[in-house]
Amino acid sequence: MPLVKQGRITTDLFVHVADGAELPGDGAILISAARFLEDPEAILKRAGKAGVIWPNSRAVDDLVPYLDRLAAVALVFPTFRDGRAYSQARLLRERHGYEGELRAIGQILRDQFVFMSRAGFDAFEVKKDADADAFAETMKRYSVFYQPTGDGRVTALNRRMQLRHSESAGQ
Amino acid sequence: MTSPLEQKKIRITGPSVVTANRTWDGAVVYRTADRGWSTALADAAIVGTSDDARALLAEGVADDVGAVGAYIAPVEVKEGGVIKPGNLREHIRSKGLTIDLLPA
Amino acid sequence: MYAYDELDRTLINERVSEFRDQVKRRLSGELTEDEFKILRLQNGVYLQLHAYMFRVAIPYGTLSSKQLRRLAHVARRYDRGYGHFTTRQNIQFNWIKLAELPDALAELADVGIHAMQTSGNNMRNVTSDQWAGVAPGEVEDPRIWSEILRQHTTLHPEFSFLPRKFKIAITASEHDRAAIKIHDIGLRLHKNADGETGFEVLVGGGLGRTPFIAKTIKPFVHGRDILSYVEAILRVYNQYGRRDNIYKARIKILVHELGIEKFAREVEEEWKLMGDVGLTLDHSAIEEVRSRFSYPAYEKLPHMPDELKQAAADPLFERWRKNSVAPHKVQGYSIVTLSLKPVGGPPGDATADQMDAVADLADKYSFGEIRVGHEQNLALPHVAKRDLPQLWRALDRLGLATPNVNLVTDIIACPGLDYCSLANARSIPIAQELTRRFANHDTADMIGRLHINISGCINACGHHHVGHIGILGVEKNGEEFYQITIGGRADENAQMGVLIGPAVPYAEVADVIEDIVEAYLALRDRPEELFVDTVKRLGVEPFKERVYATR
Structure with missing residues (x-):
């Protein structure tokens, strides 16, 4: 399953470690929320970056105390019709100021890339190779956005107001 | 008519066909004996046992590019082998609207 | 526009x-x-x-x-x-x-029409009063706010994969023509004591398998805050709405399970936490949207032009005018409803030729504008009264002047089993038969306002719960049967109809409806008492008796 990060297909430096499996001594790991919360300090102190897979049925509040020390948070789309993680993503980025990698995992198709990016995701475990290949192209699909989110894209309303301002200034 | 798309257990009680809608235009189609689809009910492969129905349905479902939402529908086989839809829903799918489109 | x-x-x-x-x-x-x-x-x-x-x-x-x-x-x-x-x-x-x-x-x-979010588990087409901007006594034109919400809900990055579909309706009139109480969010535009524009926000209405009338979650949300408040509702719903059972996934179930007070607290808390996230609409932002709505350059016209006085001699014209023409906020103009319910026709259908002809009539008589209402009729919103006689003749030739607006043959019906893969029974032929039974316009006039709504299955696309008479198609052993409810309504006093008894077979539906109407005519205490009011006064029993005594 290809990982798209910063707009291109890249090698995943994080190792998914299953709940029962032993943690590697160093290197970046991605573990479940349950395992992380058993002993967060131990995980965060270990050599190597830590990332947590956070379920979409649990409020992100419990993760907030650790955000500045986490290298990655992975939010889950069990099917692409389950959109809870979009809210979680925006809360992490926009309300709690999370700046690390925000990864989308699960059933990820190209048709969600723009939505996900706008919600704050910057890494995508894409289900199909063809979709991963089409990432850059797909992200160019839209140039107009109606809603403000934390992604910094200028909204249609802002563009209209700027236009109006410059028109009235030019008169 | 309980939507046949919610069919769970496959148990047929009489002659049946597999029907679906053709992907590119949505037209009503019936699974044929030569592993294709036809818009004519007369061309449909008729099955008489639940096992055969299951097999025909599996074959239809597998052709996801050709047709959508395959399910088993009852038919009546009349004298001379003429096939008729087995319920009102299938009658409407096969014959079209029961209504006048323009005010009478 | x-x-x-x-x-x-x-x-x-x-x-x-x-x-x-x-x-x-x-x-x-x-x-x-x-x-x-x-x-x-x-x-x-x-x-x-x-x-x-x-x-x-x-x-x-x-x-x-x-x-x-x-x-x-x-x-x-x-x-x-x-x-x-x-x-x-x-x-x-x-x-x-x-x-x-x-x-x-x-x-x-090419002409600014799209199909975005007209289905799927996202925010659907924002609906409003079909008389918006022209109805007398309106607080202000609700379409400004509808358009603000339309833009905000279009391709929303957070709420495009909700637990289930989500419908918003807005009204700005005392009389609710947008059926806001049967929407996921209903917005009633009004002004507070300081004269500021805002909304009463209702939540959790809907029909389908588990019908609910929407409840007020907040009596006044200032206009500038409406996007953030709606966003807070949606965020609570997106996270806590049920996804395990499609029949329990609408926001009405969440509101019902939590109770409106607890749900309101959750929303309030989220709204406060949200803070300023760029959703506050300042005056210039609202004006920016308002400025792109254009209004006709109305003429100064007399209240009662000669053309209208002369035409009044024609009883057919008068009947149509009294039925289909409504007051406009500007003197000398009218709002004209075009009935898409001809006797024997499928409710709400229009042919391409009719659409072209209506477009021409709109150019000629209504500043090029047409409205579509939830009762499945069209309207020309700015018709000069002096043009009414000519317009009527043109509409009559097109089959669009049936004088039955709001009467017993102005039936709302879903496509039913003739088209729909979810349907259990047919709707359109039932509607067609009923329009034939009540084809006499004098009889229909005498009966007065009576809304019959027909759905071909429990999903209630034909709004049967809120019909004065509701007809719901069900299946019994492979046959079409119909449950009849009475006393429902979709307006500001919205309520669900009450079942009158066992379902009746396809062939008997029209007879049963005739019985109910006859019972009403015998029971109403004066000709002005509407069907729903008689049902309200007497309950379902006398109607039930009449229908089932001989069956």
Whole structure:
């Protein structure tokens, strides 16, 4: 399953470690929320970056105390019709100021890339190779956005107001 | 008519066909004996046992590019082998609207 | 009318390109039907009994003549020459080919029409009063706010995969023509004590398997805060709405399970935490949207022109005028409803030729503007009174002057088993038979206001729960049966109808409705007492007795 990060297909430096499996001594790991919360300090102190897979049925509040020390948070789309993680993503980025990698995992198709990016995701475990290949192209699909989110894209309303301002200034 | 798309257990009680809608235009189609689809009910492969129905349905479902939402529908086989839809829903799918489109 | 600017046009063109790519991937097999289904639904494409059905949005029910002509063109070029206006200010085409859909969408996009979010588990077409902007006594034009919400809800990055569909309706009049109490969010525009514009926000209304009337969650949300407040509701719903059971996934169930107080607290808390996230609408932002609505340059016209005085001698004209013409906020003008309920016709259908002709009449008599109402009729919103006689003659020739608006034959009906893959029973032929039974307009006039709503299954697209008489198709041993309810209503006093007894077979429905109407005529205490009021006064018993005594 290809990982798209910063707009291109890249090698995943994080190792998914299953709940029962032993943690590697160093290197970046991605573990479940349950395992992380058993002993967060131990995980965060270990050599190597830590990332947590956070379920979409649990409020992100419990993760907030650790955000500045986490290298990655992975939010889950069990099917692409389950959109809870979009809210979680925006809360992490926009309300709690999370700046690390925000990864989308699960059933990820190209048709969600723009939505996900706008919600704050910057890494995508894409289900199909063809979709991963089409990432850059797909992200160019839209140039107009109606809603403000934390992604910094200028909204249609802002563009209209700027236009109006410059028109009235030019008169 | 309980939507046949919610069919769970496959148990047929009489002659049946597999029907679906053709992907590119949505037209009503019936699974044929030569592993294709036809818009004519007369061309449909008729099955008489639940096992055969299951097999025909599996074959239809597998052709996801050709047709959508395959399910088993009852038919009546009349004298001379003429096939008729087995319920009102299938009658409407096969014959079209029961209504006048323009005010009478 | 709202005029799209370059940005709106760009966005819908980008959506057409995206959908073209999605269709291409589906037809090549790159997308499975399971994957594609959600994507096509997000753009208004269902698969029905005979073909794909394509639902096109008519935001807040406003169309230009140019747009209506393009809808007629799509009906002719890509479909079978007609379309069906729905209860949510959309139009549906019944025979669209998937492979041709991207071209149809592109042609619609040329005139600023789209099908975004007309189905699927997202925020649907924002609906409003079909008389918005022209009804006397309105607080202000609710379409400004509808358009603000339309933009905000279009391709929303957080709420495009909700637990279930989500419908918003707005009214700004005392009399609610937008049925806001049966919507997921209902917004009633009003002014607070300081004269500021805001909304009473209602939440959790809806029909279907588990009908609920919406409850007030906040009596006044200031206009500038409406986007953030709606966003807070949606965020609570997106996270806590049920996803385990499709029948329990609507926000009405969440509101019911939590209770309105607890739900309101959750929303309030989220709203406070949200803080300033760029959603506050300052005056200039609202004015920016308002400035792109244009209003006709009305003439100064007499209240009672000579043309109208003369035409009053014609009883047929007078009957139509009294029935289908409503007061306008500007003197000398009227709002004219065009009945899409001809005797014997499918409710809400219009042919491409009718659409073209209505577009021409709109150009000639209504400043090029047409409205679509949730009762599945059209309206010309700015007709000079002096033009009414001419307009009537033209409409009559087109079969669009049936004087039955709000009467017993002005039936709301879903497509039913003739078209719909979810239906259990047919709706349209029941409606057609009823319009024949009550074809005599004198009788219909004498009966007075009476709304019959018909749904072909429990999903209630025909709003049967809130019909004065509701008819619900069910299946019993492979046969069509119909449950009858009475006393429902969809307006500001919205309530669910009450079942009168066991379901009756297809062939008996029209007889039963006739019995109910006859019972009403015998029971009403004066001719002005409406059917619903008689039911309210007496309950269902006397009606039940009449219907089942001989059955």
